[in-house]
Amino acid sequence: MKILTTVKRVTDPDMKVRIQPDQSGIVTEGVEYKMNSFDEYGVEEAITLKEAHGGEVVVVSIGPGAATKELRTAMAMGADRAILVETDADLDSDAVARVLAEVVGREEPDVIIMGKQAVDSDRSQTPQILGSYLNWPQATFAYKVEIEDGWAVVGREVDGGTATKRIKLPGIISADLRLNEPRYASLPGIMKAKRKPLETLTPDDLGVDIAPKVKVLNYEAPEERGAGEMVDDVDDLINRLKDEARVI
Amino acid sequence: MSPKKPEGCAFLIGEVGSEEILTPEDFTEDQRMFAQTAKDFMDREVFPHVEDLEKGDFDKLVELLKKAGEIGLLMIDIPEKYGGLQVDKTTSMIVTEYLSKYSGWATTYGAHTGIGLWPLLFFGTHEQKEKWFPKLATAEVIAAYALTEPGSGSDALAAKTKAELTEDGEHYILNGSKMWITNAGFADLFTVFAQVEGDKFTAFLVEGDREGVSTGAEEKKMGLKGSSTRQLNLENVKIPVGNLLGEVGKGHKVAFNILNMGRFKLGVGTLGGGKRTLKVAVQYALDRVQFKQPIANFGAIRSKLAQMATQLYCLESMCYRVAGYMDQSMDHLDSAADDYPEMVMKAIEEFAVEDSIMKVVGSEVMDFVADEAVQIHGGYGFSAEYEVERIYRDSRINRIFEGTNEINRMLIPGMILKRTMKGQLNLFETIQKVEMSLAKSEAPTPPPQGDDPSLEFERFMTEEAKKLVVYCANQAIQKHMADLREQQEILMDLADMIIQLYSMDSTVGRTLKLVDTQGYDSTEVHRAATLIGLSESFQIIRNRGERLLYNLAEGDKLNAHLEAFEKLTFFPRIDVISLRRIVADAVVERENYPF
Numbered sequence: 001m002k003i004l005t006t007v008k009r010v011t012d013p014d015m016k017v018r019i020q021p022d023q024s025g026i027v028t029e030g031v032e033y034k035m036n037s038f039d040e041y042g043v044e045e046a047i048t049l050k051e052a053h054g055g056e057v058v059v060v061s062i063g064p065g066a067a068t069k070e071l072r073t074a075m076a077m078g079a080d081r082a083i084l085v086e087t088d089a090d091l092d093s094d095a096v097a098r099v100l101a102e103v104v105g106r107e108e109p110d111v112i113i114m115g116k117q118a119v120d121s122d123r124s125q126t127p128q129i130l131g132s133y134l135n136w137p138q139a140t141f142a143y144k145v146e147i148e149d150g151w152a153v154v155g156r157e158v159d160g161g162t163a164t165k166r167i168k169l170p171g172i173i174s175a176d177l178r179l180n181e182p183r184y185a186s187l188p189g190i191m192k193a194k195r196k197p198l199e200t201l202t203p204d205d206l207g208v209d210i211a212p213k214v215k216v217l218n219y220e221a222p223e224e225r226g227a228g229e230m231v232d233d234v235d236d237l238i239n240r241l242k243d244e245a246r247v248i
Numbered sequence: 249m250s251p252k253k254p255e256g257c258a259f260l261i262g263e264v265g266s267e268e269i270l271t272p273e274d275f276t277e278d279q280r281m282f283a284q285t286a287k288d289f290m291d292r293e294v295f296p297h298v299e300d301l302e303k304g305d306f307d308k309l310v311e312l313l314k315k316a317g318e319i320g321l322l323m324i325d326i327p328e329k330y331g332g333l334q335v336d337k338t339t340s341m342i343v344t345e346y347l348s349k350y351s352g353w354a355t356t357y358g359a360h361t362g363i364g365l366w367p368l369l370f371f372g373t374h375e376q377k378e379k380w381f382p383k384l385a386t387a388e389v390i391a392a393y394a395l396t397e398p399g400s401g402s403d404a405l406a407a408k409t410k411a412e413l414t415e416d417g418e419h420y421i422l423n424g425s426k427m428w429i430t431n432a433g434f435a436d437l438f439t440v441f442a443q444v445e446g447d448k449f450t451a452f453l454v455e456g457d458r459e460g461v462s463t464g465a466e467e468k469k470m471g472l473k474g475s476s477t478r479q480l481n482l483e484n485v486k487i488p489v490g491n492l493l494g495e496v497g498k499g500h501k502v503a504f505n506i507l508n509m510g511r512f513k514l515g516v517g518t519l520g521g522g523k524r525t526l527k528v529a530v531q532y533a534l535d536r537v538q539f540k541q542p543i544a545n546f547g548a549i550r551s552k553l554a555q556m557a558t559q560l561y562c563l564e565s566m567c568y569r570v571a572g573y574m575d576q577s578m579d580h581l582d583s584a585a586d587d588y589p590e591m592v593m594k595a596i597e598e599f600a601v602e603d604s605i606m607k608v609v610g611s612e613v614m615d616f617v618a619d620e621a622v623q624i625h626g627g628y629g630f631s632a633e634y635e636v637e638r639i640y641r642d643s644r645i646n647r648i649f650e651g652t653n654e655i656n657r658m659l660i661p662g663m664i665l666k667r668t669m670k671g672q673l674n675l676f677e678t679i680q681k682v683e684m685s686l687a688k689s690e691a692p693t694p695p696p697q698g699d700d701p702s703l704e705f706e707r708f709m710t711e712e713a714k715k716l717v718v719y720c721a722n723q724a725i726q727k728h729m730a731d732l733r734e735q736q737e738i739l740m741d742l743a744d745m746i747i748q749l750y751s752m753d754s755t756v757g758r759t760l761k762l763v764d765t766q767g768y769d770s771t772e773v774h775r776a777a778t779l780i781g782l783s784e785s786f787q788i789i790r791n792r793g794e795r796l797l798y799n800l801a802e803g804d805k806l807n808a809h810l811e812a813f814e815k816l817t818f819f820p821r822i823d824v825i826s827l828r829r830i831v832a833d834a835v836v837e838r839e840n841y842p843f
Contacts, residue, residue: 030842184285184319187282
């Protein structure tokens with residue numbers, strides 16, 4: 001089974017994000033980057049499936065040259081080879097999906113496993129858009145994945161509970177938090193990953209126009225949180241949630 | 249990196265910035281990946297269990313060691329041919345830095361992978377390595393280092409533990425006891441130092457399950473409660489001669505070389521601990537509201553945060569400079585050669601002065617940072633409910649173990665003196681520069697500050713400090729000659745001057761490189777920290793220099809010294825208050841160490 005998985009290089013969520021004074025983006029100076037945490041679940045699941053069913057795990061990233069670090073991290077975890085589609089541009093979800101669709105055309109994987117969203121932009125769109133471009137079935141927000149006879153049985157996190165979906169492969173699965181516990185990029189793994197193949201392409205090589213259809217007008221920091229207030233009792237709390245906050 | 253083989257104490261000779269030094273900004277992709285794994289390990293495995301570990305849950309600690317083994321964190325220094333990774337020293341130190349953010353774990357990890365493992369690495373036979381390395385890499389066997397005794401601490405060679413060869417020449421019988429042994433509660437393999445035939449100080453490998461080996465109760469310590477420390481007792485412990493480590497009578501070589509490395513590792517460890525502490529402090533300052541605003545808004549608090557960040561920046565510059573030197577030295581060695589471990593040891597020994605400096609600076613910066621972090625927490629800092637209370641207690645031991653800071657301070661000028669006498673260190677050029685300055689009729693005029701990518705002012709100040717340090721050291725040598733070794737008060741002051749000089753030289757060297765690669769405008773905070781560091785180091789150098797000269801001479805001779813002193817020094821006119829505001833802004837904005 002050939003499994004394609006994706007990783008995005010994102011700013012370390014432990015760091016405080018700062019907005020550029022002209023609101024054109026975030027400050028990248030002195031910022032640490034790491035693999036998007038939802039993608040870690042995706043990579044882990046891909047490797048687990050490969051261990052169970054055999055085959056190959058190909059990891060793809062779209063981003064700057066420095067994203068080789070995140071690709072090598074995925075290979076240190078156990079992915080077999082990597083493809084970097086190199087660009088410094090900030091792609092919208094549609095462009096990401098179109099680039100990935102081309103990579104899928106070349107690689108012809110049996111299944112694609114990707115994080116349900118990136119923790120930087122939090123858009124949660126790419127797996128769905130990609131499904132539409134490829135005309136493949138999709139099972140999003142997976143907490144459990146089983147592969148049997150050319151089908152994937154996917155337990156999904158949905159509002160108010162869970163649901164199980166069976167999709168015919170090839171298909172797309174997007175990973176949610178409870179799916180697994182990602183393994184470490186072990187130190188011997190990191191050393192081994194140095195010798196694993198990493199291919200670099202550009203959007204041009206794939207014939208994809210990455211000009212954005214979605215335009216970001218500006219970035220703003222969320223409003224500072226005001227001081228908290230103590231309420232007298234539960235009744236008071238309920239009343240104020242009703243009357244003042246109007247959330248219940 | 250220059251292909252030249254680096255030499256120890258280069259900062260006393262070469263001009264600042266004249267040779268390239270390794271800085272954290274140069275870390276490679278692999279090194280950053282190693283760091284990420286270490287960071288993930290701390291966040292996922294260690295920090296969630298700190299409370300239990302502090303209560304002495306050593307089963308958990310052993311479990312953590314095994315888990316660290318699974319992901320390769322214990323095999324970093326082990327040679328490839330014994331199943332390890334044998335990566336460069338820089339990588340090893342980066343991992344140490346990240347794993348040192350909780351002291352209980354840092355001590356346990358350090359004792360196992362550092363002083364526990366290195367004796368075998370540098371002095372073990374092929375058979376010994378083959379037997380133990382694979383097990384040490386997985387923590388199936390946990391290592392400890394047993395040098396100190398109830399009656400011999402700093403005076404390590406005065407150990408009383410005895411090792412007697414049996415009549416058949418097949419075994420040694422060991423008797424004695426060792427104090428403050430980290431990991432003793434669960435260690436399986438001890439490096440033990442004992443006297444053979446009365447006074448031949450010798451190292452041995454002693455398995456924890458040998459008959460006659462026992463440990464005392466857990467010590468009730470001020471801090472590091474998340475690590476095991478016990479006395480080790482040896483009662484007629486019979487070990488085969490194959491457990492001899494190195495040669496009979498050469499135990500001092502093992503002990504001192506391992507301590508050198510340990511000092512380096514400790515310096516890097518305090519850097520990790522210090523960064524964590526700064527983060528805890530700034531986050532508290534942002535949360536704590538007084539007078540209707542976060543205390544992080546107040547200048548008195550911001551100034552503390554700036555000082556903490558600045559001292560850590562200087563420490564970091566010093567640490568990785570040495571790591572880079574060590575790797576450069578080892579690049580020149582043939583790793584397949586039989587005497588490779590010995591050559592590595594020599595390469596490391598070359599930087600013994602720098603190792604001692606890092607031990608002293610690291611432990612004192614850590615104490616300063618911990619103390620100010622408690623102060624920022626106010627009353628809450630005195631409560632055991634807060635992390636900073638533990639950090640404060642844990643920090644104190646750093647100035648004591650791995651050679652007290654007093655011992656290390658005396659070693660610094662002592663080793664420099666020895667190297668100079670042996671002709672290994674040529675201070676002649678620097679002395680000549682001092683004389684040239686003295687021949688001039690006036691004190692030097694410093695170049696203007698700021699708006700200068702070549703950092704001429706910063707370089708000038710470092711060079712002037714260099715002359716001042718060498719001048720004072722020279723006067724001390726002239727007056728006391730070989731007897732200088734006995735003048736401990738003088739040695740301590742000289743050490744302070746040398747330490748501060750190394751800090752200036754390393755920090756300016758790093759910032760110079762940064763300005764070169766990242767541009768002048770984007771390095772404002774680095775430059776501010778550099779100037780603050782320079783200002784503070786220069787004051788210490790002046791203060792100690794003055795004190796020394798008052799002791800070394802009187803009357804006309806003293807007048808002459810003071811005249812010289814004035815020619816070598818100047819008012820730096822660095823506006824530290826404004827510069828601290830720049831650094832503080834960065835710390836508060838990032839809620840973290842800003843470099």
